Amino acid sequence: xLAFARRCTKEILRDPATIFFxxxxxxxxxxxxxxxxxNIPTPLFEINDLAPGIxxxxxxxxxxFAATLVAKDRESAFLQRLYTTPLTAADFILGYTLPLxxxxxxQSLLCLLASVPLGLSVGVNTLxxxxxxFPIALLHISLGLLCGSMLNAKQVGGICGxxxxxxxxxxxxxxxxxxLIGGLFEKIATALPFYHAVELAKTLQHGNYEAVALHxxxxxxxxxxxxxxxIFCFLRQMQRL
Amino acid sequence: MTAIQTINLSKKYKDLTALDSLNLKIExxxxxxxxxxxxxxxxTLIKLLSCLSSPSSGDAFINGLSVTHxxxxxxxxxxxxxQETALAPNLSVQENLCLLCDIHKFSKEKTNAKVSEIAEKLxxxxxxxxxxxxxxxxxxxxxxxxxxxxxxxKILFLDEPTLGLDVTARHDLWxxxxxxxxxxxxILTTHYLEEAESLADRIGILKNxxxxxxxxxxxxxxKANAQNLETAFVSLIREEEELC
Numbered sequence: 001x002l003a004f005a006r007r008c009t010k011e012i013l014r015d016p017a018t019i020f021f022x023x024x025x026x027x028x029x030x031x032x033x034x035x036x037x038x039n040i041p042t043p044l045f046e047i048n049d050l051a052p053g054i055x056x057x058x059x060x061x062x063x064x065f066a067a068t069l070v071a072k073d074r075e076s077a078f079l080q081r082l083y084t085t086p087l088t089a090a091d092f093i094l095g096y097t098l099p100l101x102x103x104x105x106x107q108s109l110l111c112l113l114a115s116v117p118l119g120l121s122v123g124v125n126t127l128x129x130x131x132x133x134f135p136i137a138l139l140h141i142s143l144g145l146l147c148g149s150m151l152n153a154k155q156v157g158g159i160c161g162x163x164x165x166x167x168x169x170x171x172x173x174x175x176x177x178x179x180l181i182g183g184l185f186e187k188i189a190t191a192l193p194f195y196h197a198v199e200l201a202k203t204l205q206h207g208n209y210e211a212v213a214l215h216x217x218x219x220x221x222x223x224x225x226x227x228x229x230x231i232f233c234f235l236r237q238m239q240r241l
Numbered sequence: 242m243t244a245i246q247t248i249n250l251s252k253k254y255k256d257l258t259a260l261d262s263l264n265l266k267i268e269x270x271x272x273x274x275x276x277x278x279x280x281x282x283x284x285t286l287i288k289l290l291s292c293l294s295s296p297s298s299g300d301a302f303i304n305g306l307s308v309t310h311x312x313x314x315x316x317x318x319x320x321x322x323x324q325e326t327a328l329a330p331n332l333s334v335q336e337n338l339c340l341l342c343d344i345h346k347f348s349k350e351k352t353n354a355k356v357s358e359i360a361e362k363l364x365x366x367x368x369x370x371x372x373x374x375x376x377x378x379x380x381x382x383x384x385x386x387x388x389x390x391x392x393x394x395k396i397l398f399l400d401e402p403t404l405g406l407d408v409t410a411r412h413d414l415w416x417x418x419x420x421x422x423x424x425x426x427x428i429l430t431t432h433y434l435e436e437a438e439s440l441a442d443r444i445g446i447l448k449n450x451x452x453x454x455x456x457x458x459x460x461x462x463x464k465a466n467a468q469n470l471e472t473a474f475v476s477l478i479r480e481e482e483e484l485c
Contacts, residue, residue: 003343014331081327084291085344086316
């Protein structure tokens with residue numbers, strides 16, 4: 001499994017899109033919105049709220065990374081070749097998932113570090129906020145595995161690269177207060193885990209521990225659900241050859 | 242010794258019978274070519290024998306191991322070169338080779354020795370440190386075969402190994418396949434009849450999932466009363482169509 005995981009790490013890190021969207025883009029957004037906040041102050045883009053939000057938004061690109069890798073491996077018959085080796089289904093699933101988890105944490109860590117000069121309060125709460133992204137990171141990686149198992153590389157670009165990143169952005173309450181729209185939109189957004197993941201990281205950053213329980217369950221439950229579903233779909237495509 | 246034996250091996254996809262009660266024996270050290278039109282069942286047979294899919298009924302044995310019940314052990318002795326080039330594009334050729342060695346749990350010393358040996362044998366030294374995805378089609382085909390060979394397979398499946406190559410690259414690969422033949426039993430599928438004629442010890446012709454002819458090139462020519470393999474192939478296929 002480690003051999004396959006090492007290979008996946010190399011494939012991901014050697015793709016320039018990973019470096020740009022994984023590390024560069026969230027940092028650019030952070031700087032742009034901080035500058036905007038300086039000129040037109042708004043509570044939503046206050047750095048202690050903005051930084052956790054950008055961390056969670058940045059993770060949506062990990063669905064794209066995972067999905068593209070799996071879809072390309074399937075298309076190129078590379079996976080087919082590996083299915084004829086002694087590697088097991090668990091080796092494949094862990095091999096795709098494990099390299100992306102530390103990369104997701106690294107992305108969030110860099111985002112938080114870049115926020116320090118912009119005024120982010122740093123302390124043990126920041127560490128908790130960083131740890132809290134784990135379930136939503138797993139959720140995004142599993143979504144990638146799920147899409148990569150069912151779609152081709154071109155479709156993955158559309159679904160994960162455009163649709164999913166936009167859904168995460170609009171429905172997470174990072175860019176605007178969801179109550180401003182209200183109604184069905186707000187109900188859908190609060191039913192999904194993205195909003196809760198952002199609020200969880202924000203509440204932890206603010207040290208508002210009593211609100212943690214409100215937002216903890218949705219990302220964890222969704223991560224388990226989507227991980228289970230992605231394993232099911234991956235195994236199905238393995239048997240469909 | 243029998244390397245491969247299929248017993249009433251069948252594969253059905255809903256209403257389509259891709260392989261129909263195939264009974265076949267391939268001896269150790271043999272280079273066996275599978276011929277057939279598109280959709281004849283060649284790739285289905287390779288997928289079944291290499292544990293990529295499961296039979297609908299019947300069974301196949303690789304060195305005495307069942308492909309339905311002893312898949313893990315079967316996979317340890319197989320090498321497969323799929324029809325499409327199957328490489329990790331952002332990894333160098335050397336890293337691709339090492340990956341396969343790691344998967345087969347070779348020691349570091351053995352991995353280094355095997356990579357050097359394969360690179361030497363297949364003349365890959367010039368491209369060893371280049372990214373696999375950046376190589377030309379001919380080089381990628383060579384690396385594709387190298388990856389199938391690196392784990393010292395007892396049985397090697399080559400699914401259309403020279404598809405899309407120019408004449409010289411194809412002849413280079415034929416030379417390579419002749420060299421490999423000394424160490425492994427090879428099952429080759431191809432659309433190029435001259436390839437089968439040049440390389441194979443025996444040839445099997447599949448049509449609609451059934452084995453309609455089996456023998457050496459000479460035996461097939463005699464059976465069809467033909468001057469060359471191409472005429473024999475066409476004649477045997479048409480004969481079968483008339484019978485249907």
